[in-house]
Every structure is written in structure tokens, then in C-alpha cells.
Amino acid sequence: MFSYLVHRLLIMIPTLLAVSLITFIIIQLPPGDYLSTYVAELEAQGERVSDDKIAFLRQQYGFDRPMHEQYFTWVAGMLQGDFGYSFEFNLPVSEVVGDRLLLSFIVSFSTIVFTWVVSFPIGVYSATHQYSVGDYSLTFLGFLGLATPNFLLALVLLYFANVTFGTSIGGLMDPKYLDAPWSWGKFVSVMEHLWIPVVVIGTSGTAGMIRRLRANLLDELQKQYVVTARAKGMHPFKLLCKYPLRMALNPFIADIGSLLPQVISGAAIVSVVLSLPTTGPMLLNALRTQDMYLAGSFLMFLAMLTVVGVFLSDLALAALDPRIRLHGRQPN
Amino acid sequence: MMPKDNHFVSEAPFDPMTVEAMSPEQERFFMASQWTLMWYKLRRHRLAVGAGIILIALYASVLVSEFLAPYNLHTRHTDFIYAPPQGVHLFHEGRFVGPFVYGFDYRLDMNNLRRVYTPNPNVIQPLRFFCQGDSYTFWNWFEAQFHLVCPAEGGTIFLLGTDRLGRDVLSRIIYGTRISLTVGLFGIAISFTLGLFFGGISGYYGGWVDNLIQRMIEVIRSFPDLPLWMALSAALPVTWNPILIYFGITIILGLLDWTGLARAVRSKLLALREEDFATAAVLMGASPGRIISRHLMPSFMSHLIASATLSIPAMILGETALSFLGLGLRSPITSWGVLLNEAQNINVVALYPWLMLPVVPVIITVLAFNFLGDGLRDAADPYH
Numbered sequence: 001m002f003s004y005l006v007h008r009l010l011i012m013i014p015t016l017l018a019v020s021l022i023t024f025i026i027i028q029l030p031p032g033d034y035l036s037t038y039v040a041e042l043e044a045q046g047e048r049v050s051d052d053k054i055a056f057l058r059q060q061y062g063f064d065r066p067m068h069e070q071y072f073t074w075v076a077g078m079l080q081g082d083f084g085y086s087f088e089f090n091l092p093v094s095e096v097v098g099d100r101l102l103l104s105f106i107v108s109f110s111t112i113v114f115t116w117v118v119s120f121p122i123g124v125y126s127a128t129h130q131y132s133v134g135d136y137s138l139t140f141l142g143f144l145g146l147a148t149p150n151f152l153l154a155l156v157l158l159y160f161a162n163v164t165f166g167t168s169i170g171g172l173m174d175p176k177y178l179d180a181p182w183s184w185g186k187f188v189s190v191m192e193h194l195w196i197p198v199v200v201i202g203t204s205g206t207a208g209m210i211r212r213l214r215a216n217l218l219d220e221l222q223k224q225y226v227v228t229a230r231a232k233g234m235h236p237f238k239l240l241c242k243y244p245l246r247m248a249l250n251p252f253i254a255d256i257g258s259l260l261p262q263v264i265s266g267a268a269i270v271s272v273v274l275s276l277p278t279t280g281p282m283l284l285n286a287l288r289t290q291d292m293y294l295a296g297s298f299l300m301f302l303a304m305l306t307v308v309g310v311f312l313s314d315l316a317l318a319a320l321d322p323r324i325r326l327h328g329r330q331p332n
Numbered sequence: 333m334m335p336k337d338n339h340f341v342s343e344a345p346f347d348p349m350t351v352e353a354m355s356p357e358q359e360r361f362f363m364a365s366q367w368t369l370m371w372y373k374l375r376r377h378r379l380a381v382g383a384g385i386i387l388i389a390l391y392a393s394v395l396v397s398e399f400l401a402p403y404n405l406h407t408r409h410t411d412f413i414y415a416p417p418q419g420v421h422l423f424h425e426g427r428f429v430g431p432f433v434y435g436f437d438y439r440l441d442m443n444n445l446r447r448v449y450t451p452n453p454n455v456i457q458p459l460r461f462f463c464q465g466d467s468y469t470f471w472n473w474f475e476a477q478f479h480l481v482c483p484a485e486g487g488t489i490f491l492l493g494t495d496r497l498g499r500d501v502l503s504r505i506i507y508g509t510r511i512s513l514t515v516g517l518f519g520i521a522i523s524f525t526l527g528l529f530f531g532g533i534s535g536y537y538g539g540w541v542d543n544l545i546q547r548m549i550e551v552i553r554s555f556p557d558l559p560l561w562m563a564l565s566a567a568l569p570v571t572w573n574p575i576l577i578y579f580g581i582t583i584i585l586g587l588l589d590w591t592g593l594a595r596a597v598r599s600k601l602l603a604l605r606e607e608d609f610a611t612a613a614v615l616m617g618a619s620p621g622r623i624i625s626r627h628l629m630p631s632f633m634s635h636l637i638a639s640a641t642l643s644i645p646a647m648i649l650g651e652t653a654l655s656f657l658g659l660g661l662r663s664p665i666t667s668w669g670v671l672l673n674e675a676q677n678i679n680v681v682a683l684y685p686w687l688m689l690p691v692v693p694v695i696i697t698v699l700a701f702n703f704l705g706d707g708l709r710d711a712a713d714p715y716h
Binding site for chain 2 (some may be wrong): 014015018019022026029045143144145147148149150151152155156158159162257258260261262263265266268269272273279283284287290295296298299302303306307310
């Protein structure tokens with residue numbers, strides 16, 4: 001187990017490095033550097049920017065140095081918690097990002113829990129009642145969730161939540177709680193707002209999860225040990241829970257790897273529509289204004305969230321499944 | 333005299349092959365090629381066949397969008413801004429008139445400054461079919477005015493309402509099909525090529541090449557795709573013309589999607605390259621490229637096509653999401669996502685819900701591709 005853990009940790013380092021390299025390339029993609037964009041913007045607004053200030057910024061952010069040096073400065077800065085400077089907000093990126101990252105994390109985490117809670121019973125039902133009306137309709141519902149663009153579903157749900165429950169539009173809590181300290185009322189308000197993004201983002205992942213659980217469970221149910229147990233008169237429900245279900249549960253943990261990027265993607269666009277104070281809207285805004293340091297940091301954060309999440313899911317899987325713990329690889 | 337034998341003895345000469353002989357139907361089935369067998373199997377999958385027909389119809393509509401749409405893409409009706417959908421009726425006061433729509437009465441609600449359109453039951457505007465309407469240039473080839481459906485002279489036909497510039501939503505959806513459906517095809521072509529290439533060399537060579545490519549795939553997969561798509565498409569220069577942007581977007585969509593396909597190719601190749609026929613090809617001096625493409629690929633091509641079909645919807649949804657956010661395609665290029673861009677705020681849901689209708693073809697297409705892909709996947713292994 002220990003050697004597996006070390007191995008997994010060591011793999012993460014080059015992965016994160018490669019992720020940072022790609023992010024850096026994306027930051028550099030737009031023509032010109034942000035400083036010239038920024039200066040041009042200021043001048044368009046009629047402000048004079050002193051040459052000294054430009055030279056100072058240029059030197060501070062190392063725009064005068066070659067590309068690879070800029071990259072190393074950026075990575076080294078990140079390791080020390082300096083994520084660069086947002087020109088849009090005139091603040092260091094780490095301050096702008098602040099607790100948006102935390103909220104992104106909360107939304108993603110709740111969504112994954114939601115996906116599990118919904119797809120587990122449905123998947124088991126679909127597998128045990130294969131080709132029944134219930135199986136077909138649930139599968140179809142899952143497909144519908146997969147096919148409906150998240151953002152539109154979010155809008156419609158938001159509208160109905162507003163009309164039927166009087167939930168305030170947009171944001172993650174009622175405006176009156178915005179600057180208030182945490183209280184029960186604020187918590188309830190957050191919960192009232194949180195379910196919409198969670199349901200909306202969850203719909204796309206749920207369908208896939210249901211299908212995988214169903215397929216895995218169906219495979220298990222056809223095996224001989226199940227037939228034997230059934231022949232010996234074991235109660236069907238007990239039989240299901242005791243053996244095949246446990247075997248079929250692997251994808252729940254293993255799929256975090258593919259679920260997490262999907263959830264974070266979904267969260268990005270849904271947050272834009274619902275104007276949640278998470279990373280999504282800010283990333284979009286940063287991209288629109290070509291505030292590339294900010295955009296790059298967000299991209300980096302999101303990728304990091306994914307890499308770490310996958311790492312944790314691998315650990316959980318290893319704890320759960322001795323085949324992985326002992327052989328260091330996933331069985332197929 | 334011998335006693336009469338009760339046994340029946342056939343007079344016909346005995347043919348030892350009778351047991352093995354097949355009826356013509358059996359022969360047709362057993363001699364069928366792999367692709368024919370797959371077709372037999374797919375044909376039994378009703379849902380997949382239905383989905384396939386819908387997709388063929390949608391793609392065929394792309395060829396004649398100009399003819400199907402009642403109006404042109406950019407025709408504006410300044411008197412009918414945010415007009416609601418007009419219903420098609422057959423009977424007027426119990427009398428059969430044929431398909432017609434009621435004309436609109438327009439009034440500005442002075443309380444909330446909303447445009448209010450009410451159908452006027454006294455104005456009957458019969459639809460015309462196969463008629464002369466807006467003139468268009470068909471495929472940049474010749475001028476024509478021929479439409480499937482036109483409004484009555486001086487009348488209107490907004491079956492799905494109009495948008496903020498008074499453009500017919502139905503016509504725009506029909507034109508948008510052209511872009512939305514082809515984005516998926518171009519994207520999948522790119523991702524298919526990349527997936528075959530990287531998966532091919534990764535699986536065939538193994539060793540460090542394999543390792544490197546697998547790490548690369550892991551890195552790409554650890555990016556949440558939508559934010560990465562957003563970042564990449566935001567990096568497309570604003571000065572590019574819409575056609576270039578369109579290709580840029582398809583390339584971006586394809587660039588990130590190939591990893592799943594590459595993994596599938598790799599795992600199949602790893603197993604197949606140990607087979608005797610692969611060794612035989614090596615011994616006969618075939619080049620790796622030829623062995624992969626001529627000997628190994630065909631045996632799992634059907635699986636690849638099935639999984640490619642299943643990944644088209646993700647691209648269509650991706651394009652829709654990007655355009656919705658305003659980072660993807662831009663006017664005058666019109667896709668379903670660009671149309672949905674108009675439905676960006678809650679007011680639309682409350683006041684002009686018909687602007688959300690472009691989502692219907694999106695859902696239909698995505699569902700159809702999923703069902704077809706499922707059917708293909710089941711049929712991909714006809715010997716199973």
C-alpha cells in the first residue's frame with residue numbers, strides 16, 4: 001500500500017508540471033502580452049501611463065525576459081503562493097480567487113455526492129429489473145439528462161424555483177446574507193440555492209454512472225457463484241447486497257477520475273448562468289478581457305483540483321480493492 | 333421367396349453431403365461478410381434504426397436548408413419583434429379552410445412596455461406551399477426563391493416566434509443545423525485521426541513511446557474540458573473571419589477528445605499484435621504503418637466507429653456551450669448555440685420562452701447519436 005501511495009504521488013509531480021506548461025502556453029497564446037493590452041486599454045480610456053510604470057511592471061513580471069525564464073518565474077511564484085497579478089482587478093490573483101475556489105469545491109463535492117445518491121438505487125434497480133418498463137424509462141430519463149445542455153436546464157430550474165419557492169435569482173445565497181456572518185439562516189439560504197446547480201450539473205454525470213453500474217452489475221449477476229447461491233436458496237436481496245453489488249461498486253470510486261473533470265466543466269458553465277460566486281464566471285470574465293494571468297490561474301486551479309481528486313479516488317480505490325493495492329494496477 | 337420387408341428404402345442415390353448442405357437462406361447468413369452481419373444485427377435494434385433515420389433526415393436537411401426555411405437567415409421583420417409562435421390551424425369556426433395562421437394584432441402595453449401580440453381571429457392567412465418567397469443564393473450557385481412553405485401575401489408565418497431583431501426562429505434553427513451538425517463531424521474526424529495515430533503507435537511499439545503517450549493522455553484528461561475549451565477559443569484572434577473561427581473551434585473540440593479513442597485503439601492493438609497473422613506480416617517485411625492500418629485496424633474498426641459515434645454528441649454540446657457563452661462561433665455564422673446565446677438570462681425564460689426552442693434539435697440530435705452509437709456498439713461484434 002505504501003509503495004503504491006509513493007508511486008502515485010511521484011506520478012502526480014510530472015503531471016502537474018505538464019499541466020502548468022500547457023496552462024502557460026495558453027496564457028501566452030493571445031497575440032501580444034497582457035501588459036500591452038492593459039496599457040492600450042488604459043490609454044483608450046484617456047489615462048496616461050507613465051513609461052516608468054510600464055517599465056517597472058515589465059520588469060516585475062519579467063516580460064522582457066525569454067519565454068522559458070518567464071515560465072520558471074511563474075511556476076516558482078506559484079509554489080510560493082504568488083499566482084501572478086490580475087490586471088483587471090489590480091490585485092494579486094490569490095486575493096481575487098479567495099474563497100471562490102472553496103465554493104467551487106463545495107459545489108463539485110455536493111454534485112458528486114448527488115450523482116452517487118441518485119445513480120446508485122437507479123443503477124441497481126435497472127440491473128435487477130433488466131428490460132422492464134422501469135429500466136427503460138429510467139435509462140431514457142438518464143439519457144435526457146445527458147442530452148439537455150446544462151445551462152438551459154439551469155435557467156429553467158432557476159425560473160421555476162423563483163416562481164414556486166420564491167428563491168432569489170442568482171448567487172449562492174439571499175443578498176441579505178452576503179456580508180453577514182455564518183448563521184443558521186444563511187446556511188439554509190445557501191442550501192436553497194445550492195440544489196439547483198447540484199441537480200443541473202449532476203444530471204449529465206448521473207446517466208453515465210447509472211449505465212456503468214448497470215453494466216457491471218449485469219456482468220456479475222450472470223456469474224456462476226450467483227447461480228449457485230440462488231440455487232442454494234439464498235434470499236435474493238441478501239445475495240445481491242452481499243456479493244455482486246460489492247463487486248460492481250468499483251466504478252463509483254474509480255469513476256471520480258472521469259466524473260470530476262466533467263463536474264468541474266459543468267460547474268463552470270452553470271455558475272455563469274446562475275451567477276454563482278465560484279470560479280466559473282470569473283474565468284469567463286478573465287478570458288473575455290484577456291486577463292490571462294487570472295484565467296491561467298483558474299485553469300491551473302481547476303486542473304489541480306482534478307488531479308488531486310483523482311489521486312484521492314485512487315487511494316480510496318486501493319483501500320477498497322486488494323487487487324489494486326497489491327498489484328498496483330486496476331483490473332479490467 | 334424373401335419375406336416382404338417392412339423397411340422403407342429410398343430408390344434415390346444416396347448423397348453423403350445432404351447433412352451439410354444449407355438452405356439458401358442459411359447460406360446467405362453463413363457466407364455473409366462481417367459488415368453484412370453487423371448490418372443484420374443493427375437492423376434488429378429498433379431504437380438505433382429510428383435514431384439513424386432521424387440523423388439521416390437531419391443531415392439531409394442541411395443540403396436544402398434554404399428551401400425548407402420559410403424565411404432567410406437574416407430576414408428582419410421590424411414590425412414583429414419578439415412575436416410569439418403562431419399556431420397552424422385547419423378549421424375556422426367549424427369550417428375547413430386548410431392550413432392557415434391567424435394574423436397578429438400588435439399593441440404596446442404601456443404599463444410594462446411589453447410588446448403584446450394577440451392572434452386576430454378575423455385575419456386568416458392561408459399558408460402557401462412550394463411557393464415563391466425570400467430570394468436566396470442556393471449553395472453560392474444560382475438565385476432562387478423557391479420555398480417549402482411561405483406566408484400568405486402580406487402575412488407572416490412565425491411557427492416558432494421571432495427574436496429581438498424580428499427574425500424567424502424556425503428559419504434560423506433550420507440554417508443553424510448546417511453549422512451545428514457539421515461541427516461534430518469535422519471535430520470527430522480530427523479526433524479520430526489523432527486517436528488512431530497516437531493509439532496506433534502507442535499500442536504497436538509499446539515501451540517508452542507507449543509510456544510517453546499514456547502520460548500525455550493522462551495530462552490532457554486531467555483538464556476539465558469546458559474551461560480548457562473556453563481558454564483555447566478565447567485565444568482565437570478576434571480579427572479572424574467567421575469561417576476561420578469555425579474551423580478553429582472544430583480543431584479545438586477535436587484536439588481534446590481523441591484520448592478516449594487512443595486508449596481503446598491501444599488496448600486492442602496490444603492484444604492483436606501478438607496474434608500469428610501480425611507476426612506473419614512482420615516476417616513478410618510489411619512496414620509498421622501497413623501492419624497497423626491493413627492488418628490490425630480492420631479487425632476492430634467497427635468498435636472504433638461505434639465509440640466515435642458516441643463521442644459526437646459531446647462535441648455538439650461543447651460547441652453549443654461555447655457559443656452560448658459567446659466564446660465559440662459568432663454571428664453571422666449561426667449555430668444552435670449562437671441562437672441560444674439570445675436565451676442567456678432569466679427574462680427570456682419568463683417573457684420569450686420560445687427563444688429557448690433551439691435546444692430541442694440539440695436534444696434530439698444528442699439522443700439520436702447516443703442511441704445509434706449504442707446500437708452500433710452492440711452490433712460491432714457480430715460473432716458474439
